[in-house]
Amino acid sequence: MILGGTEFVGHAVTEAALARGWEVTVFHRGRHAAPAGVTALHGDRTAPGGLAALGAGEWDAVVDTWAAAPTAVRDAARALAGRAGRYAYVSTGSVYTYPSPDGHDESHPVVDGSPDADAVDYARDKRGGELAATAAFGDDATLLVRSGLILGPRENIGRLPWWLNRIARGGPVLAPGPRDLELQFIDVRDLATWTLDAVADGLAGPYNLIAPPGHTTTGALLEACVRVTGSDAELRWTGPEQILAAGVQPWTDLPVWVPRGELYDTLHRGSAAKALAAGLRCRPAEETVADTWAWLRTLGGVAPQRPDRPAPGLDPELEAKLLGTGG
Template sequence: MDILLLGGSKFLGRAYATEALARGHRVTTFNRGVSRTDPPGVEAVHGDRGNPADLERLVDGRTWDAVVDTSGQQPHDVATTARLLDGRAGHYGFVSSIHAFADWPAHPVDADSATLDCPGDLPPDQPFANALKAGCERALTAHFTGPAAILNCGLLIGPHEPIGRLPWWLDRIARGGRVLAPGHPDRPLSLIDARDFAAFGLDLAERRAAGRYVTTAPIRSTTTGEFLDACRTATGSDAELVWTPDADLLAADVSPWVELPLWAPATDGWHGTWQADPATALAAGLRTRPVLDTVTDTWAWLESGGRAEVSYRQLDTPLGIDPAKERRILDGR
């Protein structure tokens, strides 16, 4: 297959490109060429998808069996891309997000859940908002007439993760000592390796499958305790996990998700965080590896120089709790 990959090559895009090449496909990447070097073996075309002239240059005289869009953030850009690729691509796989669902994270969601109210014909350069992904989905379905798969992405982890949620926990566990562990060890998590996500996305492209797929690990596929134990195993650490109730963390002004990455307290507004149901994806063949395998591979990547790729930031906010703040909380337990 000839596959067009829209987006950077630093994490999920890299996973797609690597898997596609391993399957013997021919891959063209289209991105600005500023985040990471494209994987060896691809045809790299550099341009800005927000610039129609760059897109027109990309598609001039060309066709692809499938397009994979990991970078669509603005409905206007997705609409432009979908129009240009309609008739030039046999399948369109769009990486959306569970953020597109109207009830998430306050309530559980599945592939039939309503999405946020965002039109697909917004003008360009809208301020960041979760609703934009829902608008991108509408832009795609309005302008691409071939088979299209929408993959609502859950929490991605694995080697080359640029934000650093799993890397932060690995680094913290590796330092050892008493570690502030959030909530309860039996609290469920649903984490998906980017490599498993990409493999499933390519399966859909090869079959030209259409529809919506909540693409994350099965509900309760792992727990917070199993996740942190995996970090201890991978790093060889003897860290002591000090489990601390949500109420105590909130009383100490610990910010969920950011100061303790992946921590979603069992309070109003967070109940559905790890309750996105991937039933449609599982029925279509999604396979996910054990969390220990992903954690171990990520630690090996970090130790081999991967930290240089990690920002340890969520947008403009640094990830991780200040060590002095962590000690104050631990000293009170």
């Protein structure tokens, strides 16, 4: 059973399960088409009676990607308890208290959260979801997938798609330095594969799902974007001091990138040792870039954008000013 299953992470999990020959049920609101080959159940987890379609049936495992009010996880997990063997909740490394030091692992303290809370903020909502799933299924049958930055085909946040589209336009491109700054992310398909393996193996508890520190660098990522798009883009490497002084916001204006410091350690220096020991395998960053570009081209370059997330990217006028190319 996939709760969601029609967008980014949920879609990747659904496709991976189908590729294994598993029987897959997808429960969703019907706003997006479910992958072919699933049994589709419709309902709105936030509406009164919205879980009615889950009233009958049994499943070996549930995968839940919910990212808003923890009460939705609570109610779904309670409805499925006793009729599903295991519950995998795709959470986030944001549940750790900030700042998280270089090398932080699953033992780092987490934020407060409640399974009975309405939506508060991303970190506490996800922590409440963790607690809700665990309360319904118990410690031994609940897997907490604490993902880091997720990239890959069907991304609906817009981070890698923005870089690909910007570089595809060509010309001088503001490239945030240093070029050798190490980055961490997880390809959505690697997350899906590991999650299903972990469910099948009976793993439980929290796992940081992120590639090892240094999986790629800013230079390698952006240069891969130049290669796969075939553009004439010229990466102009610019120091973080100059970028920050111009009012550019790390992570949002320049997706994926943050300068070294507390936020960098939190986002790009987490420990993946536990998941790696449990079989996590991470494909090369170049493959993630190439496959995301191939998918993006099928959409004419216009990537889907989640309505609850602001579209990332640098204002062209500000970029031109920093590059000295403005009129």
